[in-house]
Amino acid sequence: MTTGRKASIFLSSKWVKTQVLLQDPKGKRYVPDTRRFGSASLKSMLERYHMVYIKPERGTHGIGVIRAEQVREGKQRYKYQYNKITRTYETFDAFVTGLRGAIGGKSYLIQKGIHLLKYQGRRFDIRIMVQKSSTGKWETTGIIGRAAAPGKIVTNYHSGGRPMSIDLLLAAHVHGEKKKALIQELYRFGVTIAKVYQKKYPNFRQIGVDVGLDASLTPWIIEVNTSPDPYIFNQLKDKSMYRKVMSFRRAQRKVT
Incomplete structure (x- = not known):
C-alpha cells in the first residue's frame, strides 16, 4: 500500500x-473463489470449476491475465489463452510448465472463472x-x-x-x-x-x-x-x- x-x-x-x-x-x-497460484491449487480449481482466470497479483489494465480451461471433449486436455494466443496441452504437467513460462517469476492468483x-x-x-x-x-x-x-x-x-x-x-x-x-x-x-x-x-x-x-x-x-x-x-x-x-x-x- x-x-x-x-x-x-x-x-x-x-x-x-x-x-x-x-x-x-x-x-x-x-x-x-480466489487462491494463490500453484500447481496443486490450479489442479483443484480446474477440477471443480473447469475454467479459471490466472492474473498477476499486482498489475493494471488487464495486462498478464490468462484464461485457463480443463477440456473434457473426448480425451481430457488443458488449454490457456493469453492475449489472442491459445495453447493446448495433453497433460497437466506440460500445461503447468507452459503457464509458468508465460507468467515468469511474478506472483499470480487463480480466480474461479465467471462466464x-x-x-x-x-x-x-x-x-x-x-x-x-x-x-x-x-x-x-x-x-x-x-x-x-x-x-x-x-x-x-x-x-x-x-x-x-x-x-x-x-x-x-x-x-x-x-x-x-x-x-x-x-x-x-x-x-x-x-x-x-x-x-x-x-x-x-x-x-x-x-x-x-x-x-x-x-x-x-x-x-x-x-x-x-x-x-x-x-x-x-x-x-x-x-x-x-x-x-x-x-x-x-x-x-x-
Whole structure:
C-alpha cells in the first residue's frame, strides 16, 4: 500500500484487496473463489470449476491475465489463452510448465472463472464508480460497461475494450422493469462494497468495483480498483456521468 494525500490511498495487491472482502459477510458472498497460484491449487480449481482466470497479483489494465480451461471433449486436455494466443496441452504437467513460462517469476492468483454475459459475441463486465461526497456520504456516481475486443479475454479500455452504455449491453439479457431494477441494484451494490473497504481503510474516498454478471445475473466482484480512472466515462456519448464523477473529484480535492 502506498499513501500520499488522504484521498489517494492505493492498494496494489489483488490478494490484499480480496482479503478485505472475504473478512466481511457483506463482501465475501460476491467474491469468486480466489487462491494463490500453484500447481496443486490450479489442479483443484480446474477440477471443480473447469475454467479459471490466472492474473498477476499486482498489475493494471488487464495486462498478464490468462484464461485457463480443463477440456473434457473426448480425451481430457488443458488449454490457456493469453492475449489472442491459445495453447493446448495433453497433460497437466506440460500445461503447468507452459503457464509458468508465460507468467515468469511474478506472483499470480487463480480466480474461479465467471462466464460473463456477452454483447454481439464479446464478453463484457461493468465498472461501478463509487465516490464520497464532500459531506462524507458514499454515492455511486457512474456505471459503465466494458466489452472486450474481438477474440480477447479482458475488457479493459487500455487492452482494447470498448466502454459502452450499460443499458445497451444489458438489453439482450434483461428488459423493462427487470433491467431497471438490476441497474438500481448495481448502484446500491457499489455503495455496499465501498463501506466494506471503509471499515478497513477509513481514508478511502473513491473506488471502482469491477463486476461480472453470469447467466443468472448474479454480480461477481472481479476486482476492486482503489485508484479508478474517471476518464473512461468520457467515452460515453452522454456526458452526464462523466460530469458528475469529475465534480465529486473536484469537491474531494477541496476537502483535502
